[in-house]
Amino acid sequence: MLTEVGTCPLLSVQPSRAQVDEKVQIVVMNLLPNQKVTLHSLHQSEDKDFWEAFGHYISDEYGTVTVAKDESLGGTYEGTEQMGLLWSMRPIPGSRPGLRLRKMNILTPIVIHISVYGGHLSQGFSQQTPLATSVTERWYVAPGVQRVNIRENGVRGTLFLPPGPGLYPGVLDLWGGGGGLVEYRSGLLASHGFASMALEYLGPEDLRTADVDVSYFEKAYQILQNHPKVQRDRMAMLGLSFGSAVTLSMAAYSKVIKPQCCVCISGSHVFPVDKSLFEVFEGMKKVQVNEENQVIHRNIILPIPSDPALKVDVGRIKCPLLLVNAGDDQNWASVESAEDMEMMMEKAGNRDLLTVLTYPGAGHLIEPPYSPHFRASNFILQGVKEKIVMLWGGQTKPHAYAQEDSWEKILAFLRKHLYFSSNFAVKAKL
């Protein structure tokens, strides 16, 4: 529907309320033909920092710019990149260094201002008046997804349930060494039909005790499995970074945790299995630092040891396992670990369970699609409580591709192995 009304540029962002892993269509109309414009995105994080991205475009002979079809000639991204205004965001000039963008309250949306400016600008956006602005929301939870606090038996987490009568497959969702309770990936998984529980297992108090060991994860798994809306024989574990190591360990050794499948992102099987987490972190002293004073963590497990006592016996794993790794992972030697795991599983005869995805040029933090990439960010090393800048690795464009592609494949993998009877509502969106 169009009306011919003067030269007021029209900016359309559809849908205006989208899910975080959903693409948007950004179109500008009613410009002059062959007009230079800049498309700009702006977001204020929960920590009050500003993030932005921009692309330089030239309108066509009808005065239209269609981000999904047209090429950005420069800016924070180049080429035809439908979602470039999201994944290429970075802190605005003058921001504090080492920032990482994460949303902790996911019951409210991410709010992004998309604007179109005249000319090809690269800075000073706040001093210019845009030709048009549109506000768009991005949600980690679909309508009807329920958030449930889990505080049971010493276990701390948050369960997200899809809308509808259930039953749903369950996913135990483990983040990495940064600790805390990070909910957004579980919120998204629930929006795709999985009852997903984000588990807190690395907070300051936990590390002082030896409580966070195998039994903690087993209790958490059972709480999820026993939930009235969860299909007990359709369970998965999904881990990132340190959470991957935990996942592999549980899958190999636990008599209680017997998932239908596992996903390990940016992880490693090199993990002293009979120690508590506190002891594990104590042992990690072999960190290196680069010339920018960023900590390179990957070497601490290299070379991959041959001593079986130092790694999870992945030959014992009995369920399909998907490894998602980054070619430029500077934090864990996940690619080398995957090679070693493959050898071990070949020897043990369960190689057919393994699928490995490796993304060249991606960094360690492979998260849901369209979130910005940070090659390094501020981090608090557990165990020593030191504030450092951790090098994650990766380059922005290949990292963005890795996030988008791996998420689709992770969802497909989970659906394939957890998908079953007729009581099941899955919203397949990608």
Added chain:
Amino acid sequence: MYSNRSVSTQKRTCPLLSVQPVRGLLDEKFQIAVTNLPPNQKVTLHSLHQSDDKDFWEAFGHYVSDEHGSVTGFKDESLGGTYDGTEPMGLLWSMRPIPGKKCDVVRISVYSGHLSQGFSQQTPLATSVTERWYVAPGVKRVNIREKEIRGTLFLPPGSGPYPGVLDLWGVGGDFVEYRSALLASHGFASMALEYLTPEDLSLEDTDASYFEKAYQILNNHPMVKKDHLAVLGLSLGSAITLSMASYSKVIKPQCCVCISGSHLMPVEKSLSELFELMKSHADKLCVNEDNQVILRNLILSLPCQSTKVDVGRIKCPLLLVNGDDDQTLPAVESAEDMAMMMEKAGNRHLLEILMYPDAGHLIEPPYSPHFRATNYKLEWTKEKIVMLWGGQTKPHAYAQEDAWKKILAFLWQHLSAPVSTVTSF
């Protein structure tokens, strides 16, 4: 939309229900698709909504899946239910209250077989929840309390300034904001004006100067483009709009929209005088065999040759939107008479009339359900009655959808296009 590639289709007995977008604006279409059914399976698509008053509303359509096991809302025909035929939005506009039992939340479900009742006792094959929002992201809501003027202003996101709309709802009890919220979502600074509230506002004070002050507040607002204003009214609000546009020296909009209105209601003085007049003609109030009140006849009986609004004086484009089964106001007869008056006065070229066959009085934004009659409290006697609004559900739904598009286009045309979001239809 749903892609089949990522899911193996071998032994699938798990139907998938997709509703896109899951967060839409009230006036936005959605796409519903069911896949992975057995071929030629009878299913019922069902929608459920719980209103603020805790009443439940539902709609449903009976479908048969195709040879691929799919049902597609915008292509396939409903064979029965609360709507039939190919009606992509039927699950919304054909909703009706379930007998006995910022954002609206609607649950769309698919049930096995062709059901017509007892949905709450059945387990659906699949459910999806969709939200219907009154406001687009970034729209700001501002309470207006300036002296005795009371209303709510909705501002589009961004820095403005924006063309303004003074939004006058009709009689009907509660103060209604959502049309202004939607207008702001389409780029207009829209102010819903309260003028019929029991408490502080006395009817004697609700006269021309009240509306003029409200108009000025809007026109002088820093985010509003001065003298780029429209007045939009429904029912009594339309009568007021016509009166202001004809007589006021202060209210000079670029254009006006009058939905289901009449120039036969003398609103030039205060509303209390109008209501006195209505009261004095109470004997002309008609009631049909279902004891529903037909107000139109009362209005037609008012002595109005000398008091009807002199629309020949209007100087701006005027859009009339009417349903020809309007049982509340004689909108159609009024429109004909207005056309004659304007022909005589030489301003007929300003008038555009949209008339919708079989639509009733309450022509609201799209996809809201149709009510042929509802409980109502007559303003001038405080009597509780059942008011007959008129219209048949399907043509009324069509009228709402089509009228809204045309109203927005009319506003954009005369107020110059807004600089913010355009939602595609």
